[in-house]
Amino acid sequence: MRFTTQRRLDDGVLERDFLLGDVPGILWTTESASAPAPLILLGHPGGLRAMYPRLVTRARSCVAEGFAAATVELPGCGDRPRSATADEARADLRRAVRAGEPVDEIVDRLVLPLVDAAVPEWRGALDALLALPDIGGPVGYAGGVMAIGVRLAVVEPRISAALLFAGSFVPRSMVEEARRVSIPLLVLLQWDDEDNDRQMALDLFDAFGTRQKTLHANTGGHTGVPAFEGESGNRFFARHLT
Numbered sequence: 001m002r003f004t005t006q007r008r009l010d011d012g013v014l015e016r017d018f019l020l021g022d023v024p025g026i027l028w029t030t031e032s033a034s035a036p037a038p039l040i041l042l043g044h045p046g047g048l049r050a051m052y053p054r055l056v057t058r059a060r061s062c063v064a065e066g067f068a069a070a071t072v073e074l075p076g077c078g079d080r081p082r083s084a085t086a087d088e089a090r091a092d093l094r095r096a097v098r099a100g101e102p103v104d105e106i107v108d109r110l111v112l113p114l115v116d117a118a119v120p121e122w123r124g125a126l127d128a129l130l131a132l133p134d135i136g137g138p139v140g141y142a143g144g145v146m147a148i149g150v151r152l153a154v155v156e157p158r159i160s161a162a163l164l165f166a167g168s169f170v171p172r173s174m175v176e177e178a179r180r181v182s183i184p185l186l187v188l189l190q191w192d193d194e195d196n197d198r199q200m201a202l203d204l205f206d207a208f209g210t211r212q213k214t215l216h217a218n219t220g221g222h223t224g225v226p227a228f229e230g231e232s233g234n235r236f237f238a239r240h241l242t
Contacts, residue, residue, distance in 0.1 A: 036136025043143030047078020
């Protein structure tokens with residue numbers, strides 16, 4: 001990990017850009033920490049520049065509650081090299097959803113390669129972040145892409161709890177992986193999400209193997225998650241990470 005820039009935000013948050021190999025990321029910590037902080041990994045569906053306004057809001061909320069927060073850019077997004085295969089699959093998915101056609105094969109073609117590429121990068125970032133003196137764990141994961149969160153919850157033993165946003169398609173083959181999830185979960189579902197399959201999200205929630213799972217369903221579209229769910233997420237992580 002190599003830090004490239006740092007900024008002090010107006011609420012006492014230290015924001016540091018880093019590179020892990022060629023993978024960009026951002027770390028947010030408090031300047032006044034008296035002990036190593038638990039860490040929350042902030043999942044998201046795109047490039048860091050496009051997602052930054054939402055990410056920094058979420059990160060500031062995490063730091064205010066005593067956590068460190070970090071994220072990395074997904075393969076094929078933002079400033080990273082594009083994947084022609086993934087771009088074609090995205091276009092096919094949009095067309096199929098508009099036409100009301102089956103999407104399972106397209107979702108597999110788009111999401112499974114992304115999960116296979118992204119999860120090792122998240123785990124590598126976690127290795128580097130936990131080696132820093134101001135971060136001590138335990139670790140939570142919050143956000144999307146949901147399939148990435150599911151895979152991390154299964155394969156990464158250092159993640160103690162996860163908040164998942166049911167706002168993206170998940171390959172049906174990953175339902176079996178969901179049965180192996182044993183950590184506490186909070187799942188947010190927008191009931192009228194135009195970009196998601198509600199029944200698929202409900203089926204996936206039912207499949208999760210953990211006995212500690214909670215579903216918060218709110219009316220509204222994809223970007224209409226109520227602000228109070230941020231407070232719910234902080235309370236969830238306070239219970240399981242502190």
